[in-house]
Amino acid sequence: MSRYREIQVFDAVARAGSLAGGARLLGLSTATAMRLVAALEARLHCELLQRGPRGVALSASGETFAASCRQILAGIEEVEGSLGGLQAHPAGQLNLTLPLLMGDRIFAPIALDYLAAFPDVRVVSHHREDLPRLLEDGIDVALVIGALPDSSGFALPVGSVRPVVCAAPGYLARHGVPLAPEDLKAHRIIVAGSQGAVSEWRFRHQGASRSVRLAPRLTCSTTHGAIRAASLGLGLTRCMSHEAHGELSSGRLQLVLQDYAAPGVPVQLIYREGRRAAARVRSFLDFVVPRLRAHPALRG
The missing domain is CATH 1.10.10.10 (Winged helix-like DNA-binding domain superfamily/Winged helix DNA-binding domain)
Known part of the structure; x- marks a missing residue:
């Protein structure tokens, strides 16, 4: 006793x-x-x-x-x-992590609505692409893209995204629409990050993997920069579907090679403590999960 x-x-x-x-x-x-x-x-x-x-x-x-x-x-x-x-009672500071373009393009409006509904909660958002360590990093909720290890805590699926290749309609009208991955070698290629002089793009068709090595015409420091360059008609770029959702929805970019698209990858919210989680965490999940699941950018 x-x-x-x-x-x-x-x-x-x-x-x-x-x-x-x-x-x-x-x-x-x-x-x-x-x-x-x-x-x-x-x-x-x-x-x-x-x-x-x-x-x-x-x-x-x-x-x-x-x-x-x-x-x-x-x-x-x-x-x-x-x-x-x-x-x-939902109150206090909620620490959140999510990928950069997921936050700027999809999550920000939802988070603003949540803050309006729960005025006693403060949200601190950190952008990161990798999987955070919730306990060690002091994170309450993380939005992650991709498969999760068993040790990630509690997870709520909210949708899926996939790799896409896109270009401006004007560029495609001038240079033609690639019909197979090999056709990309005759096009202007835009990539993000330090991928070197050669970039390898992988595809999947009829259950088989295919890849093509390309020499980029333009290398941008960020994915946002590559998407912007493509929307200006400078060439084709490859990104995740949610990253170019706004440009694709408005028609500034057009998808190509959809028959060769790789499988979608899951998007999930992970958190700690399950039902014992603080009210700010539970209220946040209850608020954002249905809105994320309804968002067209997360329908793969």
């Missing part, structure tokens, strides 16, 4: 004025209450109850200790009550 339980039983006995009465308050047997009080006295090396033929009474030390016990137990109840309030 824990020290807390011993103190709780002694307090009940002190308030009831008898071992049997204290036991009834806690739903215990009298023998269990006697054993716990005896263990407490043995640990403190002090007699707290004076036993006699008419029952028990508090000793002088017992009177002093009983007052202290009441203060301790009241303090615990107050702390637990305050924690229950935090668990019930």
